[in-house]
Amino acid sequence: MKLCIISASIIKGDGQGRVNYEIVKGALQKNVEVTLVVRQIDEEIKKCKSVKCVQFPLEQVPIELIRGILFARLSDNWLQKHRDEFDVVMSCGAVISQPTDVNVVHFVHGSWLNSPFHTYRMRKDLYGIYQWLYTAVNAQTEKQAFKTAKIVIAVSNKVKAELVSIGVPQDRIQVIVNGVSTEEFYPDTSIRSELGLPLDVDLALFVGDIRTNRKNLDSVLKALVHVPNLHLAVVGNTVNSPYPQMTKNLNLDERVHFLGFRRDIAKIMRTADFFVFPSRYEACTLVLLEAMASGLPVITAKTAGGAELVSVECGFVLEDPEDIATLSKAMETLQGDCQLREKMGLASRYNAERHTWLSKSSEYLNLFDSIVK
Numbered sequence: 001m002k003l004c005i006i007s008a009s010i011i012k013g014d015g016q017g018r019v020n021y022e023i024v025k026g027a028l029q030k031n032v033e034v035t036l037v038v039r040q041i042d043e044e045i046k047k048c049k050s051v052k053c054v055q056f057p058l059e060q061v062p063i064e065l066i067r068g069i070l071f072a073r074l075s076d077n078w079l080q081k082h083r084d085e086f087d088v089v090m091s092c093g094a095v096i097s098q099p100t101d102v103n104v105v106h107f108v109h110g111s112w113l114n115s116p117f118h119t120y121r122m123r124k125d126l127y128g129i130y131q132w133l134y135t136a137v138n139a140q141t142e143k144q145a146f147k148t149a150k151i152v153i154a155v156s157n158k159v160k161a162e163l164v165s166i167g168v169p170q171d172r173i174q175v176i177v178n179g180v181s182t183e184e185f186y187p188d189t190s191i192r193s194e195l196g197l198p199l200d201v202d203l204a205l206f207v208g209d210i211r212t213n214r215k216n217l218d219s220v221l222k223a224l225v226h227v228p229n230l231h232l233a234v235v236g237n238t239v240n241s242p243y244p245q246m247t248k249n250l251n252l253d254e255r256v257h258f259l260g261f262r263r264d265i266a267k268i269m270r271t272a273d274f275f276v277f278p279s280r281y282e283a284c285t286l287v288l289l290e291a292m293a294s295g296l297p298v299i300t301a302k303t304a305g306g307a308e309l310v311s312v313e314c315g316f317v318l319e320d321p322e323d324i325a326t327l328s329k330a331m332e333t334l335q336g337d338c339q340l341r342e343k344m345g346l347a348s349r350y351n352a353e354r355h356t357w358l359s360k361s362s363e364y365l366n367l368f369d370s371i372v373k
Contacts, residue, residue, distance in 0.1 A: 001372055002033045002085060006075050006100070007092040008068070009040040013263065015286050016092055016106040019155070019178055019360075021045065023090075026361025032368075035086065037075050039067070054078060065134045072096055072141070088368045091149070094142035101371050103149035104176075107283045108162040109138035112214075117280040117303075117321075122213050131212070143167070151367070156284035156305035174367070177306065179360035180289040180352050187295025187349055190270040197257055197271055201231045202335045205272035205296070207265060207287045208279065210236035210243050216280045216301075216321050217243050223328035225250055230335040232276075235268060237261040269294040273341055274334045278321040279304040293352035297344035299330045309355070314347035 009017035010024060017040065024045055027034050035052040036045070039059065046053055056074045058067045075096045083089065083098075090102040094109075112118060113135045120132035146152050146168050154160035154175045164170050192199055204224075208215035217234065221243065224232055238244055238258050247256045262268060265287070269275070275291035278301040282288075288306045291298050298315035300307050307317050316330040334341055 001368060002035070002087045003027055003368060004035045004037065004079075004082075004086040004089045005091075006037040006079070006089065006096050008038065008071060008095060010036055010038050010045060011040055011042045014040075015178070016104075017042075018286060019104070019106070020092070022179065022357040022361045023364045024051070026358070026365055030365060032365070035082075037078060039071055065130075065137060068094070068138070087372045090368075091145065094138050094145050097141065097144055097148075099148035099150075100145075101149070102151050102153060102367065103145055104153040104155070105142075105146070105159055105163060105283070106155055108159060108166065109135045109142055110166045111162040112281050113139050115281055117213065117216075119212050119214065150371070153364075153367075157308050158302075158305040159283050176360060176363050176367075177309065177355060178284045178286055178289060179355050179357040180286065180293045182293050182353055182356055185266050185269065185290045185293035185352075187345060188270045190267050192271045195233075195259065195268060195271060197233055198231060202229060203272050204230055204232045204274055204276045204331060204335070205235070205269060205291070206232060206276055207235040207268075207291075208277065210234065210238065210241045214280050216278050218246060219278055219321060219324055219327060220276055221246055221250055221252060221256065222324050223331055224252060224255065226324075226328040227332045227335055230331060231255045231257065233257045233259060233268065233272060235259050235262050235265065265290065266294065269296060272296060274298065274315075274344075276300075276327075276331060277304065278318055278327060280321050282306060289352055289355060292348035295345040295349045297334055297341050297348060299327065299334070309351055311347065311351065314344045314351055 007020050010020040011017040012021055021042055024034055037054045039056055056071055058070055061067045072095055076098055079098050089100045091100040092104050120128040152168055152173050154163055154173055155178050160173050160175050163173055206220055210217050238260055274297040276299040280303050282304040284306040298310055300310055301318040301321035303321050310317050318326055
């Protein structure tokens with residue numbers, strides 16, 4: 001089989017990029033000929049002799065919206081010349097306007113645009129306007145991409161429902177949820193003092209982009225006010241983030257620990273007692289599965305894709321991410337019950353073990369095989 005993947009990124013440190021990375025690894029193990037059309041690529045993959053890489057390095061372009069438009073145009077032009085060379089062409093979202101065999105949907109911009117929590121509804125400044133423009137452009141272009149793909153992959157049942165709502169025929173949609181490395185993320189303990197975290201306290205963990213409101217750290221902080229014996233570690237880039245100041249305003253300075261952007265997420269997860277992530281919009285966030293693989297009870301919301309993987313045995317799923325009272329009650333329940341945390345942590349690990357990257361890459365490759373046949 002000759003496979004072409006067109007995506008902005010094929011790297012470990014990015015949600016969509018990590019999925020692509022694992023698909024490529026699985027394809028190489030089965031001796032599939034792989035060509036990658038990318039902006040960013042993992043060096044390990046790039047150096048592999050059996051991979052052909054067509055890279056359009058656009059990261060010096062200062063605006064992501066323009067980077068995306070340029071990449072789509074360059075990819076379109078390239079594919080027009082080379083389409084006949086491949087058995088299967090896979091794309092991700094709105095990265096290309098030409099028809100592809102498979103389009104993997106990691107984010108439905110049309111749904112996020114209509115969300116009452118979209119950034120432009122929360123911020124009436126230039127940044128909010130840019131976020132509206134970015135989402136609106138992608139919402140328009142992704143419709144064409146989904147319309148012309150033979151098969152559309154939704155990374156969660158939530159995404160499938162969103163695709164149906166914007167007109168994608170249900171019989172062309174398949175669901176393959178994201179995976180996790182159970183070797184990288186596993187239950188254990190790490191030394192909190194090495195990370196500057198306090199010892200002998202109950203510690204919740206939040207991981208995500210904290211420069212915008214989408215991940216919903218603001219609700220977590222408001223809920224934390226009502227759980228006075230709980231500490232919170234926050235992983236995320238604090239540059240231009242409003243949340244350090246919000247923490248001060250809520251008098252939570254001594255209980256909230258900002259760790260900045262980190263690569264050692266697995267190690268940090270092994271310091272926590274539970275994971276809290278009531279995101280206002282996700283497709284199928286990797287970090288939720290990573291927390292479960294680490295043996296952590298989780299608190300999330302139905303607005304976070306992947307929440308369907310969180311059973312009542314391994315955590316709490318909020319109906320409404322803005323429900324501060326229910327969120328604080330869930331946090332208080334886990335903070336005060338070590339036995340419950342242990343029981344839920346075991347269930348989380350069990351659920352995560354059903355969604356390894358090996359099993360997910362096999363699902364994709366079986367799909368590609370069915371297209372060729």
